[in-house]
Amino acid sequence: MARKDLLDIASLHREEIELLLDQSTSFKEQFTTRSVNKVPALEGKSVLMLFYEDSTRTHSSFEVAAKRLSADVTNFDIAHSSITKGESVRETVETLQAMRTDYIVVRHGRAGLPGLIARQTTAAVINAGDGAHEHPTQALLDAFTIKEKFPDPTGKKVLIVGDILHSRVARSTSTLLQKLGVEVAYLGPGSLVPKHGPATIRRFTDYQAALAWSPDVVYLLRVQMERQDVQFFPSLREYHRLYGITNDRLAEIRQRGLYIMHPGPVNRGVELCDAVMDYERSLITNQVENGIVIRMAVLDWLTPGGEAPRAEPTFGRSSERHAELVEASLPRN
Numbered sequence: 001m002a003r004k005d006l007l008d009i010a011s012l013h014r015e016e017i018e019l020l021l022d023q024s025t026s027f028k029e030q031f032t033t034r035s036v037n038k039v040p041a042l043e044g045k046s047v048l049m050l051f052y053e054d055s056t057r058t059h060s061s062f063e064v065a066a067k068r069l070s071a072d073v074t075n076f077d078i079a080h081s082s083i084t085k086g087e088s089v090r091e092t093v094e095t096l097q098a099m100r101t102d103y104i105v106v107r108h109g110r111a112g113l114p115g116l117i118a119r120q121t122t123a124a125v126i127n128a129g130d131g132a133h134e135h136p137t138q139a140l141l142d143a144f145t146i147k148e149k150f151p152d153p154t155g156k157k158v159l160i161v162g163d164i165l166h167s168r169v170a171r172s173t174s175t176l177l178q179k180l181g182v183e184v185a186y187l188g189p190g191s192l193v194p195k196h197g198p199a200t201i202r203r204f205t206d207y208q209a210a211l212a213w214s215p216d217v218v219y220l221l222r223v224q225m226e227r228q229d230v231q232f233f234p235s236l237r238e239y240h241r242l243y244g245i246t247n248d249r250l251a252e253i254r255q256r257g258l259y260i261m262h263p264g265p266v267n268r269g270v271e272l273c274d275a276v277m278d279y280e281r282s283l284i285t286n287q288v289e290n291g292i293v294i295r296m297a298v299l300d301w302l303t304p305g306g307e308a309p310r311a312e313p314t315f316g317r318s319s320e321r322h323a324e325l326v327e328a329s330l331p332r333n
Helices: 014-033 057-068 089-098 113-118 136-149 168-179 207-212 236-243 247-256 274-278 284-301 317-329
Strands: 046-051 072-075 103-108 124-130 157-161 183-187 202-204 217-220 259-261
Touching (some): 014 168, 046 089, 057 072, 057 103, 103 113, 113 124, 157 168, 202 207
Parallel strands (some): 046 103, 157 183
């Protein structure tokens, strides 16, 4: 099924997910085994990077992915744009639409804003992270990384640890993994593990109880202090002691043969100790590498110029309300 936009994971069918993962495998084979530098899949197309929030991994991997597909890439400089003079998102999108861009990669702190942009443009819009709502390409690269180790991930267990409450990665990755038959559990301070959510996801607040669940992968989340308006735990040192991968926990993880993942950037001494980066079953570098081929697959799959999606992206209640407020704030013509 052709799609114009990639806004969330919830609306993707398993067949579409499998298609993207298979295409990523093909791209990785071309660029690693065969040493191909560039393919002409998007020759003559333009990709606009519209990042309202700072990013290193996502931004750079999208840019590399687009260039490997032979697309032209434009980085929209928010700091030196008319946005700083009060220009609205709608006015910005209308300006960009006049430039005839084919793809817009959007990161924004407000949940739902990429969906609003998608309804205002014929360009293919890719959500590169919106508030605490979704981060679909991160979820896809996570699944791709896991499938490299477990070709049939059905029945495997992934323990997601940390700031679940504020994490768009936790939301997207857990949704996608469950679509692939993976069991998911959350671990973190009670204040950072949502009490409401899918009944299929187990919730732990004790590390040893979570390890007794026998996960295959421990997925650490970055503690997002910038999204925390109140104090959710006593201190970063205390968080590391209770929920981080300490040297002692790493020894137990090594003994159990578990894989470790992290979306980056890593807060050393908080989510993990330095030794994790040299752990033979750390997949953190693999995730960065796989981000490029996943984003190539997404760009190659989407079809600019089609109809804007009729259905709204799937939000939680708070995110849906936030999106409504964002749309209401946009000026009408």
